[in-house]
Amino acid sequence: MKRIIVACGSGVATSQTVASKLERELEKKGIRVKVDAVDMKSLDYHIKNADAYVSIVKPEKDYGIPVFNGIAFLTGIGMEQELEKIIDYINK
Template sequence: MKKVIVACGGAVATSTVAANKIRELAKREGIPVEVSQCRVNELDSKKDGIDLIVTTAKVRKDYGVPVIHGVAFVSGINIAATEQNILNVLKQ
């Protein structure tokens, strides 16, 4: 099972939208996934054992795992490319 953290800058509204889209994507592709949510400032303490970080806020730090900017799930722009990037990581 792949583990994904979806992180946002403040509240949890945008990460909830992105997390739900990732769950739907993984289900559609038959990929077992566990998706959790947090704030960006919590990533350091929650990154252990994670396969992918998707953020809806700007993140420049290297957490030692792939980080994908997931604002497309909120804006509706470039969703297909973002989904493909996520699938590329989840299928590894």
């Protein structure tokens, strides 16, 4: 099962909201993945075991895995397109 990390400053409200919404949207489409919300301080630790990263803020470095736009899941603007990108990646 693929693992997706969602990170924001505190790892509580924003990243948890995005992680829950992403997981729910993927489940609606019959796709099971593990989605974890973490804070930016622990991102370097958690990302080692992740297949993809959904970022609330633009990442400062390249983690060597796909990075997706988490703001789309907060605002709803462009969410379907970003969700399709994630699904395409998962199905590869």
